[in-house]
Amino acid sequence: MADPKAHLNxxxxLAVDDEADILETIEDILDMADVEVARDYASASEKIRTGRYDLAILDIMGVNGLALLDEAVAKGIPTVMLTAHAVNPDTLMSSIRKGAISYLPKETLAELDDLLEELLAAQAAGKPPWKLLFDRLGGYFDERFGPDWKAKDKNFWSDFSRTWEVGRGIQERLKHDKRIIDKGI
Structure with missing residues (x-):
């Protein structure tokens, strides 16, 4: 039988949040992985610069998560944004533009292992993790932001929907992927 958490084992x-209880919950949920934590921007930035990670989970508020996202993407670390206070269309779009592989509301924390497993499996299979996110949480975003929340930025969302696999965020990650850089692409 296949390991149900094969992509996380x-x-x-690296999990970054200014709330200790959130970090403890992440460590408990992801007990099949080796989770390091940071509670502030400076220590998280240092860990990104000096460590090697298969995934980063970044809060947005309280730790300057969008700046950390830039640093993680530059190091080729797939990054998931996890937030409560910054759940809004603008930070969602910023996360996409900056190269995050997903954007999860903290309300989904109890499902974090399942969501990450699916996202990493999709990414490993060459499937767009953002499509999976919207398939799973599109209703949540519609309820939270209103049914026509994409209308304000319809050109962005139209382009994004057409180019799941070649979005700017993916292009940004590819610029830092040593497997591609080494090939001269």
Whole structure:
């Protein structure tokens, strides 16, 4: 029987949040992985610069998560944004533009292992993790932001929907992927 958490087992994950209880919950939920934590921007930035991680999970508020996202993407670390206070269309779009592989509301924390497993499996199979996110949580975003929340930025969302696999965020990650850089692409 296949391991149900095969894409998370043994992974080195950096979790960054200014709330200790959130970090403890992440560590408990992701007990099949090697989770390191940071509670502030400076220590998280240092860990990103000096460590090797298979995944980063970043809060947005309180730790300057969008700046950390830039740093993680530059190091080729797949990054998931996890937030409560910054759940809004603008930070969602910023996360996409900056190269995050997903954007999860903290309300989904209890499902974090399942969501990450699916996202990492999709990414490993060459499937767009953002499509999976919207398939799973599109109703949540519609309820939270209103049914026509994409209308304000319809050109962005139209382009994004057409180019799941070649979005700017993916292009940004590819610029830092040593497997591609080494090939001269």
């Amino acid at each position: 043994g992974k080195r994950i």
